[in-house]
Amino acid sequence: MVAAALHEAIAYPAVGAALDIEHVNHAFDIDGVVLPVLEDVSLAIEPGEFVALLGPSGCGKSTLLRLVAGLEKPRSGVLREDDIRITGPHPSRVVVFQDPTLFPWRSVWDNVALGLEAQGILKSQRQRVDAAIDLVGLSAFRKAYPHQLSGGMAQRVALARALVNDPKVLILDEPLGKLDSLTRITMQAEIVSLWQRKGFTTLLVTHDAEEALFLANRVIVLSDRPARVKADIRVDRPYPRHRGDPYLADLRRQILGLLGLDATW
Amino acid sequence: MSTYSVSDASAAAGQAAADVSPGWLEKLRSGGYGVGLAAAVPWLAFGASCLYWEDLGDWSRTHGLAIAAFGIAALALLGTIGADFLGSAGVALRRRAPWLVALGSFLTVWEVATAKFGWLPLPFFPPPQAILEVYTDDMPKLFDSVIASVKLQLGGYIIGAAIGFLTGVSIGWSQKVGYWVHPILRFIGPLPATAWLPFAFFTFPSSWSASTFLIALATGFPVTVLTWSGVASVPNAYYDVARTLGAKPSFLVLKVAIPAALPHVFVGLFMGLGASFAVLVVAEMIGVKAGLGWYLQWAQGWAAYANMYAALIVMSLLCSGAITLLFKTRDRLLVWQKGVVKW
Incomplete structure (x- = not known):
């Protein structure tokens, strides 16, 4: 009992982890043809940073996320x-x-409990599931x-x-891509506030330059496949940010230019 | 008052007298009892035809049948008038009233066509009282047959379903198992289980174990194939999610692959149930000296066609009951699914 109470009191220091991606190359075999997707990608991400990976569709940004998540192993290079x-x-x-x-x-509750259950710690940590559901404002839908x-x-x-596990790194693979624009705007703000409260390192893949600039304090622009780091842009603006901020609009123009879309602006 | 329909209410509003007359009288006027009363009529006719019309042959249960028919007519009448006081049972009765009409009419026609005019040739088409006689006089033998059939079916089905499920999960999960089992499955699976009958009856020590094997075989094939396809069609994204949350392989099988495959598994269990019924009856007709299939065969051998129909009715109730049970289980386990087939 005392140990459990103590455990709770410590409250899981949710401090972000540093990520190091060093000279990572990756490729896919498609019917015997080797298709390179990542070419010598190196990135050093500080603990607690919010990094957006921006690139054209199909450039390999999601592959990079899968490597960071550990779902796949790179052909060469090291991730730490x-x-x-x-x-x-x-x-x-x-x-x-x-x-x-x-x-x-x-149900919603059982879905959120998945991580704790898989790690075999659900029985003693049930309140974390409730807390995570409260955090995203779905307390009324636990049983749905x-x-x-x-x-x-x-x-x-x-x-x-994801959050119930108190992750050190939160990896977001276009999580808002399929939502309607209003829900999207609301959830962008929610993600920022969660990140600020919890302090985890966040890696966001998106193909929406505006979203990247609204959320991240660092935007990595990737090239067309095979993906290389084309630009590493710091977004030095306080939160909450304003979509009409001329500084962000300027950065956006710059980024779209890097992606070869400057003709539209 | 709460169960009045709109038409009742408007009928009541139209008549000032309706306010003072009792509910049932009002309803009688507005036609609210129509179907319920109509249900009593054919049953009364059925009972009367049994009681007051001389049978062509010599059947001992004609009067008993008449009493039963009058009983049902009385129940229909009472149920109709008293439906408002019977709660959900009354609602259920009212909903089934049209079926009571149809069933009563069918029995009356059957009674008249067989026992009274002899339009249908005997002994192939016995009247209802002959079938009732089987249930009253040959109950012990019929009951033993039901027990024997249920035991055989249940044993074979459970063995077949369990083996099929495990095999299906293994093939779906492990490529190595799939490599070895898949060709065997393709070669042997499509063969109707009854084709193994000669083999089974000289290989197994008893006809009972041989039949169990055949029923298990008939059940196992569809369960295996559908479980396998269920496991194989689980989206990889589910595994990715579970793995990033710290799931081990056992968790992936037990908590991801199997629940995701369950809708398929139930289709397999349903198909297997149908296939196993066929095998059960054939096995009992040919080798096993007990059970409803054997009873059917025996009845036919003695030209006891009433016994045959009696056994057929019991058999259809059992099969239908088994499928109902399976679907109920599925509905409980798969509440999360939308739009599943109702039974």
């Missing part, structure tokens, strides 16, 4: 989390995918099944399912 080599998935690095991919046979939720609610559940 807090100086420990990443060899496989770990609940300290959690991914929120473009589709919520909730398990349809589990995924098919009863709207797209935005489902993505919120996916976010809670």
Whole structure:
């Protein structure tokens, strides 16, 4: 009892981890043809940074996320989390995918509990599930099944399912890509506030320059496939940011120029 | 008052007298009892035809049948008038009233066509009282047959479903298992289980174990294939999610692959159930000296066609009951699914 209470009191120091990506190359075999997707990508991400990876569709940014998550191993190069080599998935690095991919046979509560259950610590940590559901504002939907939720609610559940693990790195793979624009704007603000409160390192893949600039304090622009780091832009603006900020508009023009879309501006 | 329909209410509003007359009288006027009363009519006719019309042959249960028919007519009448006081049972009765009309009419026509005019040739088409006689006089033998059939079916089905499920999960999960089992499955699976009958009856020590094997085989094939396809069609994204949350392989199988595959598994269990019924009856007709299939065969051998129909009715109730049970189980386990087939 005392140990459990003490455990709770410490409250899981949710400090972000540093990520080091060093000379990573990756390729896919498609019917015997080798298709390079990442070419000598190196990045050093500070603990607690919010980094957006921006690039044209299909350039390999999601692949880079999968490598960071440990879902795949790079062909060459090294990835490290807090100086420990990443060899496989770990609940300290959690991914929120473009589709919520909730398990349809589990209620909202059971979906959020998934990580703790998989790690075998659910029995003693049930209150963390409730807390995570409260955090995304879905307390009234604990018992609902995924098919009863709207797209935005489902993505919120996916976010809670990630956050319940108190990750050191939150990996967001275009999590707002399929939502309607209003829900998207709301959730962008929510993600910023969660990140500020929890202090985890965030890696966001997006193809929306405005979203990247609104959320991140560092935007990495990737080239067309095979992806190389084209630019590393610091977004030195306080939060909450304003979409009409001329400084951000200027950066946006710059970024679209890097992506070869300057003709439209 | 709460169960009045709109038409009742408007009928009541039209008549000032309706306010003082009792509810049932008012309803009688507005036609609210129509179907319920109509349900009593064919049952009364059925009972009367049994009681007051001389049978062509010599059947001992004609009067008993008449009493039963009058009983049902009385129940229909009472149920109709008293439906408002019977709660959900009354609602259920009212909903089934049209079926009571149809069933009563069918029995009356059957009674008249067989026992009274002899339009249908005997002994192939016995009257209802002959079937009732089977249930009253041959109950012990019929009951033993039901027990024997249920035991055989249940044993074979559970073995087949369990093996099929495990095999399906293994093939779906492990490529190595799939490499070895898949060709065998393709070669042997499509063969109707009844084709193994000769082999089974000389290989197994008893006809009972042989039949169990055949029923298990008939159940196992569809369960295996559908479980396998269910496991194989689980989206990779589910595994990715679970793995990033710290899931081990056992968790991926038990908590991701199997629940995701369950809707498919139930389709397999349903198909397997149908296939196993067929095998059960054939096995009992040919080798096993007990059970409803054997009873059917025996009845036919003695030209006891009433016994045959009686056994057929019991058999259809059992099969339908088994499928209802399976669907109920599925609905409980798969509440998260939308739009599943109702039974």
